[in-house]
Amino acid sequence: MNNFAYPLDGMSTLVIGGGGEGIGRAVSRAFAAAGAAVAVADIDPDRARDAVDELTASGARAVRLVGDVRSRPDVDGFVARTTAEFGRLDVLVTVVGGQVAFVPAVRLHEMSDEDWDLVYEMNLGYVARAARAAVRAFLAQGTGGSIVSIGSITGVMAAPMQAGYGAAKAGLASLAKTVAAEYAGDGIRMNVVACGAIATPAANSAQPADGATEIPMGRIGVPDDAAAAVVYLASPLSSYVTGQSLIVDGGVTVRGPFSA
Secondary structure, three states: OOOOOOOOOOOEEEEEOOOOOOHHHHHHHHHHHOOOEEEEEEOOHHHHHHHHHHHHHOOOOEEEEEOOOOOHHHHHHHHHHHHHHHOOOOEEEEOOOOOOOOOOOOOHHHOOHHHHHHHHHHHHHHHHHHHHHHHHHHHHHOOOEEEEEEEEHHHOOOOOOOHHHHHHHHHHHHHHHHHHHHHHHHOEEEEEEEEOOEOOHHHHOOOOOOHHHHOOOOOOEOHHHHHHHHHHHHOHHHOOOOOOEEEEOOOHHHOOOOOO
């Protein structure tokens, strides 16, 4: 029977990009509250340390990992270290992503090859590497596992001024479907949380102050909105769900073209 109070109780989890404020930090907190041991991986050692200090102060088991998602050895190391620290790996969450945090928002013809490659790498390339490493760990354990990646509604709708980001997030949804199909028989699941506007330090600069007026629910999302969806998809509560993109956008993608 699923444990609704502590759905991740006893699980070993790895959150890549969980050190700073924003979705990663919210996911780390939510996982700890749900009973999981949490490995917090971040490129900034101070952010990772702050997150781990907060989690351990709350009574959770947590470990800090520092590395760059663009480095294959670092990504492989995140998985290996989590497994070594906690004895196994049950859940991988990939959070790092975005465009405006890395390159300018421009139209397609103005985007350089270098910027396109960086956006691809930070939104899809490293996720594929992390998923591959996690799947290997899951298969070695023989008990399955869950992968959840933070995506975006730009993967299912037009992304003006962010073509590279939208294309990468669409690819992320496809990757999840393929992993789901290839490894369902091994008890391995992969799903995506496709976020709309979420108020994070990285995203605030790209969102107009009156952006909530375009959202049917009347507010911009908060990191906990995304974190709650991640807990659901990571846990046995969603044991029959795989290869899906759960849209968390306040109703943006279901809104009609005309005002009611």
